[in-house]
Amino acid sequence: MPMSRRARRLGAGLTVLALTVATLGACTDEAPYRAEGTAAVEGTAVLDPWFDAVRGDGDDAADVVVLGDSVSEGAGMSTDLERRWVDRLQAKLRQRSGTADCPTGPGGWHGTTSLVPATYRAGTLPDPVVRGRATLTPTLGPGGRGVGLQPGASVSWQVEAESVDIGYRTRFSGGAFQVRIDGEIPLDGLAVPTDADGGAERRTWSSGDLGPGTHTVTVVNDQPRSTGRRAVITDLMPYRGDRDRCVHVLDSSRAGVRASTIAQTPAYLRDALSLDPDLLLVPLGFNDQRAGHSARQFGESLDGIIRQSRAMGYEGPILVVGWFPPERVAGQADWDDYLSVMRGRTRHEGVSFIDLSPVLPAADPDSSYFLDGLHPSARAQPLMAEALADVLAPTQDGTPTASSPATTSEASPDPSQRPEEPSGTP
Structure with missing residues (x-):
């Protein structure tokens, strides 16, 4: 992978920052x-390199790539996707950055x-319109969500944007689109x-200025059917005057994905890193x-993701995120053990960890904050975004914008460093 657009230094040290999350209300009988x-x-x-990127986002985009699962992709949302925590986090970071003319309202795709x-x-999420013969490509594109268009097939987005990038995959004998x-x-x-002929990779085609408003963007494989040459289209990125500037939180997540799958699929990780992140956010674990x-197996998968990211040329910070406890299911590994394993990954250079379980409600299908025993509702999304924004928005002196003073604590034992116990089946 080519070197990123700015030299990124790796930080070191181990500190613990105390955070609190603001109380957010909603129209429900359940107490906030x-x-x-x-x-x-x-x-x-x-x-620190991420904070430097945010401070310079008026001249060069500061990009977060989210390598997550359905909780990050937005399972349960169907319209108004700006309600997802990834979109809310982008808006909050832009607001706190203070860089002029960085849009924070809804736009783009739904x-x-x-x-x-x-x-x-x-x-539940609204898919682009695919017509004709097409196949899913579960290892290609950010989040493994590309489609292979056979001759005559097309994919179409209707977006509110002033310009767009279209992501696609090169391949041997690939068809033009x-x-x-x-x-x-x-x-x-x-x-x-x-x-x-020389290798496969994700590339982008960039439009010129489209003007404000809603535009229909269609990609067609117009090769003769007799050729059988497939074109793999992976994604679209909408811009509203913020190309190459402002903070961007980029969805490279996929419902159902496990850390073990990503660790065993180099193309999946490589396409996420092709987005050239200034920060790689890794909120995984539920599907594992x-x-x-077991917690040990999950830790080994995280190790694989971290090592492969470095081998592929990514030198920036990696933030492993521990979410709320999911609903307990008999036979599954304890979530606290998973959190301890995540914490243990900070032994890798350039890896940080945040445990958000103390500041987020535990998953409860009877709560208005959850759709079931795992997936957050629209009411929970602001809590998640606020908690991360407190960590990722720098102040003038370079420290995170937390509302509580820093403290220190002793890390709990890493279960991956003790004998493995049977974890049962879900």
């Missing part, structure tokens, strides 16, 4: 959630101005080649737990 604990951040010095895949994997914007074919969009993986 009030956090009783604090969230511990370990290895905050690791995040409200989201984050990356939009060729197909979502969370069933055509771009149509509001029915017109840009000169450089007549036949975009995807054939690559549900699959019956």
Whole structure:
């Protein structure tokens, strides 16, 4: 992977930062959630390169890539996708950055101005329109959500944007595709080649200025059917005057994905890193737990993701995120053991960890904050975004914008360092 656009230094050290999350209300009979604990951040010095990126976001984009699962992709949301925590986090970071002319309101695709895949994997989310013969590509594109268009097939987005990037995958004997914007074919969009003899990678095609308003962007594989040459389209990124500037929180998540799957699928991770992040956010674990993986196995998968990221050329900070406890299921590994394993990954250089379980409600299907025993409702999304914004928004002196003074604590034992016990099945 090519070197990133700015030199990124790795921080060191181990500190714990106390955070509190503001109480947020909603129209419901359930009392507003009030956090009783604090969230511990370990290895905050690791995040210094990210803080530098945010301070310079007026001249160069500061990008967070979220390598998550259905909780990050937004399972349960169907419209107004700006309500997802990834979109709320982007808006909050832009507000706290204070950089002029960085839009914070809804736009793009159904409200989201984050990356939009060729197909979502969370069933409730609004997919782009695919016509003709197409196949899913579960290892290709950010979040493994690309589609392979056979000759004559197309994928279409209707977005509120002033310009767009279209992500695609090169491959041996790949078919060229055509771009149509509001029915017109840009000169450089007549036949975009995807054939690559030397290797496969994710690339982008960038539009010119489209003007404000809503635009229909369509990608067509217009190759003769007799060729059988497939074009793999991975994603679309909408911009509203914020290309190459402002903070961007980029959705590279996929419903159902496990850390073990990502660790065993280099192309999946490589396409996420092709977004050139200034910060790689890793909120994983729920699906590994549900699959019956022990805490030790999960830790080994995280190790694999971290090592491969470095081997692929990513030198920036990695923040491992521990969410709320999911609903208990007999036979599954204990979530506290998973959190301890996440904390243990800070032994890798350039890796930080935040435990948000003390400041978020535990998953409860009877609560208005959750849709079931795992997935947060629209009411919980602001809590999640606020907790992360307190860590990721720097102040003038470079420290996170937490509302409580820093403290120190002793890390709990890492279960991956003790003999493994049977974890049962979900």
